[in-house]
Amino acid sequence: MSMIDISSLQLEQLKEYITGLGAKPFVAGQIYRWLHQRGAQSFDEMTDISKSLREKLSQQRYITGLSIRKKQVSKDGTIKYLYQLSDGNCIETVLMRYQHGNSICVSSQVGCRMGCTFCASTQHGKVRDLAAGEILRQVYATEKDIGERVSNIVMMGIGEPLDNFDNAVAFIKIISSPQGKNISQRNISLSTCGIVPRIYQLAQLKLGITLSISLHATTTEKRKVTMPITNAYSVEELMQACRDYTKTTNRRISFEYSMIKGVNDTDEDAQRLARLLKGMISHVNLIPINPVDGSPYTQSDDAVIRAFQKKLQNLHVNATIRRRLGQDISAACGQLRNENR
Numbered sequence: 001m002s003m004i005d006i007s008s009l010q011l012e013q014l015k016e017y018i019t020g021l022g023a024k025p026f027v028a029g030q031i032y033r034w035l036h037q038r039g040a041q042s043f044d045e046m047t048d049i050s051k052s053l054r055e056k057l058s059q060q061r062y063i064t065g066l067s068i069r070k071k072q073v074s075k076d077g078t079i080k081y082l083y084q085l086s087d088g089n090c091i092e093t094v095l096m097r098y099q100h101g102n103s104i105c106v107s108s109q110v111g112c113r114m115g116c117t118f119c120a121s122t123q124h125g126k127v128r129d130l131a132a133g134e135i136l137r138q139v140y141a142t143e144k145d146i147g148e149r150v151s152n153i154v155m156m157g158i159g160e161p162l163d164n165f166d167n168a169v170a171f172i173k174i175i176s177s178p179q180g181k182n183i184s185q186r187n188i189s190l191s192t193c194g195i196v197p198r199i200y201q202l203a204q205l206k207l208g209i210t211l212s213i214s215l216h217a218t219t220t221e222k223r224k225v226t227m228p229i230t231n232a233y234s235v236e237e238l239m240q241a242c243r244d245y246t247k248t249t250n251r252r253i254s255f256e257y258s259m260i261k262g263v264n265d266t267d268e269d270a271q272r273l274a275r276l277l278k279g280m281i282s283h284v285n286l287i288p289i290n291p292v293d294g295s296p297y298t299q300s301d302d303a304v305i306r307a308f309q310k311k312l313q314n315l316h317v318n319a320t321i322r323r324r325l326g327q328d329i330s331a332a333c334g335q336l337r338n339e340n341r
């Protein structure tokens, strides 16, 4: 049997395990704080835990580790990390500096199997899911490296978080727990290409996070061309799931819309988008598509993007144009993973 990563366990699960070893429940709280508040990387560091228990723990469990393989700093201050996991696989994490604080973009899988034609992360398929501890470690290792706290998290790095549902949810619960980093769920966004049954499942959990939907097209036919997930779930089914999500959670949904020249940037697209969002509490993020090797797409012209935004606003849709950070180090959306295989 392979060893289990102790930092992937939620507090209740840790309690169960620790009491099973004959220790008091509060000891689980101590270990949890060592792992998630202080970022302990070994059981030896946990000096207020009895030596015999520490020995038992290190025989039965491990603490997953991350090491920096490469670090690139953009002229706008964005940092891209190439982190190596315990098994040698690599993932990327991006740290963005804003006036309101540090925001981190974490990966949820090694590679991705969703196959969106404009995205670099999926070009070689999925290798494996990340454990919750491996998503958490991206935050801890980055905070340690910069010597500052992270205040916002976006699950928009490599991978599809809803294709790694349980671990993504465990990550959110642990990172937002008072005995952990206590990062408010309000400051966490989860981005998905739209795995419809998982959106319904997520709604039931009533988390306080922001759900971001990568929409990028306004009809099922058009979306099938760039986003294969649309073969499984139509745009109509996706929008129904979004309406249901808002109804159940009372949370506003954010829609990502990459602007691709000649593909999805016409007046009719803007009109259709407004119609899809009619009556919903939503926000649209317009993202000029970033160039990715081997993909034929180019960005819509700035004037076209601004006109698209104006059109949406006239139709009472809340829309902003996303700032492009880290382009000089290929850290922008869709550019991760390519250079480091």
Ligand code: SAH
Binding pocket: 114, 118, 119, 120, 155, 156, 157, 158, 159, 160, 161, 191, 192, 193, 194, 212, 213, 214, 216, 256, 258, 287, 288, 289, 290, 291, 292, 333, 334, 335
């Ligand atoms: N799998 C998730 C999260 C990772 S992608 C999802 O699909 O949402 C994060 C965001 O970057 C998504 O909105 C994705 O569609 C977008 N993206 C991917 N490639 C891009 C590119 N080349 N230019 C701009 N945005 C891109």
